[in-house]
Structure formats: C-alpha cells, structure tokens
Amino acid sequence: MINEIRLDNPIQAVFYIVINFAILLVVLGAFYILLKPGSRRKTSIYLSGEGEEVISFKSITPSTLNLYWFFIKRFAKKIYEHLVNTIHTGNLMDWVEFMVSWYGLLIIASILTTIIYMFMYKG
C-alpha cells in the first residue's frame, strides 16, 4: 500500500507540499473551532505588576535600536565597529579608496593575464 511519487523537478514537489499545507490548515482550524474556549477577559499589559504610567518613553514597546543589542554590542562588536567606522563612514574620500582598489584589482588581473600568456607561449 506504499504509494511513491517520483518527480524530476523539485518545483513539482512544492505543489504537493502546498496542498498538504492547505489540508492541514483546514483540519487544524476545524479542531480549534471545536475546542475553542468560551470566554475572553481583558486586562492590562504585563509590566511586572505596575500600571502604564510607569513608562516614561513614548511607547510601551521598546525602540528598534534596542532589538539586537547583544548581537551588535557584544557578539559581533568588532565586526560592527569595523563596518561603521572604517567602511561605511559616509565620507566620499573613504568610499573612493575602496572603489579604486576594486578598479585596480581588475586592471592588474587583465595585465597579469596578458603577461602570463606572453610567457606561456613564447616562441
């Protein structure tokens, strides 16, 4: 009773997965509607037991700058210092340094190729 479907293209397999997804959503939705609770109660946001007046900032949810604090300030601190202070300074002269290095690399590549061809097939 084993039914195997062998396809050659993963894009065809995505079709089956999407149909599975849809069937499961319907089944899960049906179970949720059967089992849903009767009542709903409104309270205030949990702020360790205080009311909303404790928050002196403009909004209860924190600013977006606080979001990845551990990653930016501890784990990847050196990478970010380098990225912000050395590479993305906003100063046109620093940018031009990087861009001209890439330009120089390309020119060196082409000159090197010519010289190598000259020496490989000498005579």
Place this chain on the structure above:
Amino acid sequence: MLRQLAFDFTGLTVPLIATFAFILPLLSKIARNRLFPAIYALIISVIIVVATTTIYVEVSSSGKPIVYAFGGWPPPIGIAYEIDGFNAILGFYAGWIILLITLFSIWYNNELDEPEWYYTLLLGFNAGLLGCFYTGDVFNLFVMLEVLSISIYGLVSYHKNNPVSLEAAFKYAIIGATATTIYFIGLIIIYGWYSSLNMAHILEINIEIYEKHLVKGETGWESVIMASTLAVSLALWVFTFKSGLFPNHFWIPDVYCEAPTPVSALLPSLSEIMGVYIVVRFLYTIFPAASPIGFMYRKLVLSILLILGFIGGVIGALMMFIQRDVKRILGYSSISHIGLMFMILSIGAFSNDDNVLRIAFTALLTHIIAHGLSKVLLFSSIEVFIKSSGSKIMDDMRGVGRKYPLVSLALIIGFLNLAGVIPLIGFFSKLLMYQAYMSIGQVLPALGIIIISALSIPGYAKPIYSIVFSTPVSEFKYLNIKWFKYYLLILTISLFILGVVFISIYSILDNIVYDSLTTHGLMKYLHAFEETVYKLRGGL
C-alpha cells in the same frame, strides 16, 4: 504580421519615448493642470507596456532574435538593436514595472511641487532604460547609459530644498559621471582593436580568433588579450557600480533614503537590474568562454565576482541590524540581494555546461522578477506609513500599521517574499540557486546563500515589528488612500499567483534562456545578425 509589428516597435519605442519626454514641459505649460503630466506619463507607460509585450511575445514564440538596423545602415557601420530572449523578457518586465511606478507616482503627486519636470525625467529614464536593454551596439549602450544616469541624478535630487537629497545625488553623480567616462575609455580600446562596436560582430571576431589562433597557442596575439581583458575590466567596474556590488555600493543607502519614494522603488527594480544585465551580456554573450578572455581572465574575474557577491550579501544583511530609517533598511536589503544575483551569475567560474547555465540563469531571472516586485510593493506600502506618520524614522512610526490592516498585510507579504517562504515566488529563485550550485557539486556557495538568507531575517523583522506590531507612539491621522489599496492588493495577490503557477513560468524562462545564453542561443544571436547584414548590403 506580429513579427512586423514587433520589428516596428523595436525601432520606434525608444525614440518615441524620448520625443514625448522632451515635449512634455511645453505641453504642460499649455495645459496648466497639475494632473496633466501624470496622465500623459500614464498613457506613455501603457504604450510602453504594449510595445514591450508585443516584442516579448514575438521573440519568445518564434525563437528568432529581432535585429533592427537604424536608418537601414548595415550594422558595423550603423547602430542596430538586437533583441533575443534574454532582453525581450527583461524589457517585458521593465515595461510592467514602469507602469507600476507611474501609478505610484500619480498617487504621490501631491508632494511633487513641479510635476512636469518629474515626469519628464521619468520618461527620460524609461527611454534610457529600454535603450540599454534593447541595444545591440556597445556605443549606443554608452549613450543610453548617459541618458538614464542623467535622469536618475535629476530624479534623486528632485526635492531640491532638502540638503541631504542634494548631497546624496551629488555623491552618486560625481562617481557616476567618472564611471561612464571610464566605460568610454573601454570603448575606445574595443574600437581600437576590433574596428567594430556591434555586440554580435565583436562576438563573431572573438570566436574566430579563439578557434583559429588561441586554442593552438600561437604567439603574436597578446594584443587581443590585452585589449579584450582591459576593456572588460573597465566595463565591469562601471557596471558593478551601476548595479551596486560590494565595493561600489556606497551610494545606495544615501540615494534610497533621500530620493522621492517612487524613485527609490525604481532603482532596485530597474536601474540595478540594468547593471546586472550588462554584466551578463559582457561575460556570457560578447566575451563568452570561447573568446580571448577565456584564457585565464574570465574564470578569475567570475570567481572574484562570486566572492564580492558573498561579501556584499553579508554586509548588506549585517548593516540592516543597526538602521533607524526604514528606507535605508530597504537600501541595504538591495545590496544584499544584488550580492546574491552576482553569486548566481558567477557560475561560469566553475562550469560552462549548458544545463547548469540554464538552471542558473532561470534562477537569476526569477530572482530579478521576485526582488523587483517585492521592492515596489514594499516602497509603496512604506510610503503610506511615512505619509501617515510624517517621519521616516522607525521609532516615530511605531504602531501606525494598526490603522491600515491591508497595507500592513502587503508589507508583511513583501518581506516574506524577500525571505523566501514557500508559496511565494521568492522561494523558487533561492531553490533554483541551490540547485544550480549543488548540481556541480559546489557546496560552499550554497552555504553562502543560506547564510545570507538567514542573516537577513532579523533585518526584515525590524520594520514589521515597529510599524505593524508595536504599540502606537502617538495618535496618527488616518489617511484616505482611495484607489491605492487596490494597487497594493493586486501586487500582493500577484506574488502568490506567480508562486503557485511557477511551474509554467519555469518552463517559459527555461526556453528563453536556452534560446539566448547557451551555445545554441549564441549561434542564433550571430545568425540573426549575419542575416540582417546580408540583407542590408543587398545580398553581398
């Protein structure tokens, strides 16, 4: 009949758009209505859509490239536009995106203080863009590149009272002007050696030199290697600047942040794609593996592009973590995605097998379409939030999405498409990229792609968190956005539909790539060119 119509459109489209662009200021002086330039531009965009669709349908159904020689002059002497499958589909995509951007600009019309100049520059950009896509002559590419660039510099600095926009446009313009001059130097070198500026003619000379002389290792041919490698180096630098690959990406965040929002939407979906397209043309059509640069240079340069694409992808993703301004986040996201595009187009560094190239370029085309549509959708929805809250900083926009459920849904779907979740079209481009690299056994680029995808997700979560799900930071006024919500709804649904019918889109794209970028396609490109030259010289 369709062929004749498509042939006429090829020659007609670009000059027509340029003409209409130049007479717009005069006509709007006569009309004296604020909405007149907008409706005018809309009509021209609809004409562009009709023209590019006709060209695309003709080229993809017949499989033969269209060659239009301006003025009847045979190509190496005259300018010719050559449209094979690759630029037909990119032109088709560009036409529809131009229509979407024009509709977006019409909604944005109240913020434009002199709309006739805006739409003139926009139409000038359209002319330059379609000229860059359809041209078959490297010098005409330079001319169209200048048209496009000047229009973009003007469009970016449109809000001329804002000093930051002027600074962003100025930084872009200074290096952009230098870049186009450097491309011109490359053209001098090409003309000096090849005596021809037509892409197909240069391809023909390249293949002939490679097969007759270079495979045998004859001496005395160092000059062609010097000329071709130097010209390709110069052109590559310029077009990696235009598309925003890693060391040349510094203009992108400033320009995205300060340009008017429809122009910010136009850059990642059209202008940077033009840069990617030209790089593919230079490295896969004009100078393929069987050409003087194929000796050592091509694999070296493609490997370097792969590494730079990976670094660009990672830097774009990492810089998204620390931004405060929502349009800058989308700028760094563009840098990351352009890095991904360069990673997939550098597959020629490992293998020249046609089957692998088919999967890789189908992945590139799918990624271009998915990324462009997402960015237009994201910029459109973000403009609603910026107008409603009056600021671009995410901390001042917290909670504004709660008043606009449909627009918030569009924002979330746009970001999910960039992340690549399953029923949307953005997933398939990543799947095809993995497939292309895994089928030649290169695991490290595939790991690189997944690291970039995983690193981008916290960056996408920032705007979603602050705009849609945060508690409101003040009482935002409710903006009545009238017909714009249908625009956003149609764009969102199209992302789903394109994902669901992707299996047929895949076969269309696969056929197009087979007919244009594989060896078989190159032969067709040459053959169409030779036929036209033969006919125009009167059968000699």
Place this chain on the structure above:
Amino acid sequence: MIQLILTWLFSIIVFPGFFFTIALALFTQYLIRKWSGRFQKRMGPTYVGPFGVLQPLYDLIKLVHVKEEVIHKYCMPGLAKLFGLIGIAAAISVIVFYPLSPFRVICDFDYFIFIYMVSIWIPLATILMSLSMPGPYTSIGVSRFLTLITLVEPAYFASLIVPMIIISENNKPVYSIYTTSINVINLWINPMTIIPMVLALISSIVVLQAKSLYNPFNIPEAEQEVIAGYETEFSGPVLGIARLLHDIDVTITALSIVYILLGGPYPFSHLSIPGLVILVLKYLAVIYVSTLIKNLFGRYRLEQALYTIFKYALIPSILAAVFSTIYVVAIT
C-alpha cells in the same frame, strides 16, 4: 487514482501526519518531563493516564479549551492563533518526504523544500505569533530568539547536508531525504567518512538543543530577566498552540536527525520488528541525550550561547561539509 488520494489523505491526517505527529510530540514532551523529573529526584507526571503518559494531552486540552483567554487592548489574538496554526501546518506538511510515510514524494533536491518549510516557517510563525501579543518583555524575548535562530538555522542546514554530499555522488535522486536515509548506514561503516559524520552528529545535537530552547539555550524565556520572554503575553489557547508548535519543532528536528544522520530503521526494513525496534531506540537515544544536556547545564548569557553555537555547531558542520566535498573529489 482513488487509492492514491485515499493513501495521501491517510498519510497527511492520520499516519504520519496530523494525529501521529501530535501524539509523538506530546509523548516526547512527556518523556522529557519524566526523565528530567527523575534526574532531579522528583516524580514527573504520574497521575494522568498510565504512568502519566496522557499529562501533556490533558495540559493541551486544558489550555485550549478550559482556560479563559486573557488579552490586553493591544493584542491581536486571532492573528496570533492563525500564525501558530500556520506554523504547525508547515511543520507537518513535509512529513511526506520521509520513508516513514506510506504516501511518499521523492524528487531531486527535496531537502531544500524541507529546510525552507521547517527552518523558515516555524521560527517566523513563532515570532509573528508573539509579536501579535505585544509588550516590552515580549519584544526583547523575540529579538533574543531571532538572534539565536540566525546562527542556528545555517548550522542545521549544513549538518544535515553532510551525508547528502557523499551519497549524491552515486545515487539518484540527488539531495533527497529518502535516498540519504536508505544509504547513510554505509557512511557509518566506511572509516574514511566517519569523521565528517561524527562532526555532523555533534553539530546537530547542539542545534537540536538550541532550536528547542532547552538549557543551556533557554534564553528567550530567561525568567529572571524577561519574565517569560516571547511567551509573556500568551494565555489560554494561544499558549497551548505555542507549546504544541514548540513540541512539534523538537519532534521534527529529532526525526530528521534520526532519519538523515542515523539512518532510521535501516539496515532493517521499515515493516519488520528489528527495524521498528531500532527506529524507536534511535529516537529515544536522541531525546535522552537532549534531556541529559538539559539537566546538566545552567543557562548561558546570550553572547555565550552565540559563541557556543558558533564554535560547536556552525564551524564543525561547515568543516564536515568541506571534508565530505574533498572526499567526493578524491573518490572520483
């Protein structure tokens, strides 16, 4: 044709789809709670059902059906439940790739579809679910969770791809979960491929621990710091769905390790007694190792956790992938 559709619906809804996966997830939760209880000299779940096996099921029904839903004025509970159900549906819908299922879909590169459903939809569903019930502790919990997931998912991808690189050289379809789980037993016997496999196994156990947010990685719900992290505002049905999603995530990750890295029931066949016994033993071993680590460690700070994942999950899996590529190049 009718038989195909019936087998398909049976596979999705009964075995190994909806009912089986939820039962397995709840049983896994029971095993972890019981073993942790024994490690900590307590009884663990005992009263409900024989040996307390039905405790997680009763907890789920209590949360979804009996308890009252408590929300605040900025919550969007309908959206939260929708995202939670989407996450559960995404996790279960890829079960048809496994040899466990009577209705199988096998194609080249189906591993990537599996990764995109499990590694992208489940964390996204968790994040969107908890962002729909906002609050200051929730936001901090979500950002910590997201930072952790950013490093864990590439490590998961890399560690499971190690056997696929070697097996795809000689077997079609390439990079498929089915082919890999049939042939991976040969990699454990061959002395030249044992080193990448061991590195991949170590990396995948660390990844299992990090994805399931058990000690030492239970940072987003660090109780002294962020109350309950991303689960702070959950209550009633939303909490039930969130915990079910979490358990299903653990189960699917453990199943993928058992099938792709350890070989499932092979070298015996699926329907034979030794095969079933070996499959169950492998699964219990993976869960036991996870519970052991959970009870041995305290909680890391976030940057310590990120360093640990970088050193013990990301680097070994990338090294193992590079070794297996070198092995493949050397063999051909």
